[in-house]
Amino acid sequence: MTDNNQWPVTVDQAVGVLLGMLPKDEADKIAAMSRDDLINLHFGLGAWIRNNFGLWAQNTALLENTGKNDPDDAAGVIIEALWNRLQAIAPKVH
Numbered sequence: 001m002t003d004n005n006q007w008p009v010t011v012d013q014a015v016g017v018l019l020g021m022l023p024k025d026e027a028d029k030i031a032a033m034s035r036d037d038l039i040n041l042h043f044g045l046g047a048w049i050r051n052n053f054g055l056w057a058q059n060t061a062l063l064e065n066t067g068k069n070d071p072d073d074a075a076g077v078i079i080e081a082l083w084n085r086l087q088a089i090a091p092k093v094h
Contacts, residue, residue, distance in 0.1 A: 007054040009061035014053055014078045015085050018045075031086035038079050046075040053078075 008014040019027070030041070050056055055063055055071035066074040 007059045007062060009059070010065045011062075011078055011081045014049070014062060015082045017053075018049075018078075018082050019085065027086055030083055031090045033083065035080070035083065038076070038083055041079050042072070042076070046072070046079060049075040049078050 008017055022030075030038075030045075033040075050071045053059060053062055055074050063069070063071065063074050066077040068074040068077055
């Protein structure tokens with residue numbers, strides 16, 4: 001996903017790409033994390049997002065859509081949006 005013609009330009013698109021590529025066990029791990037623990041994804045998933053979604057390159061549209069000026073912070077917004085989406089679709093345990 002390094003071709004800038006295929007970079008997501010919104011947080012929602014970025015989350016959709018991640019949902020489509022993450023193995024179920026990885027998505028389940030993220031869904032089970034607390035919001036405070038999402039920072040632990042900064043170097044792994046966060047680095048992948050920064051590199052493959054063009055946040056260090058010329059993907060200013062996605063950077064602007066996150067509301068952040070820094071690629072590190074923007075990746076955090078995307079990770080949190082992914083977590084929120086996973087929370088919404090995760091089966092509820094009663």
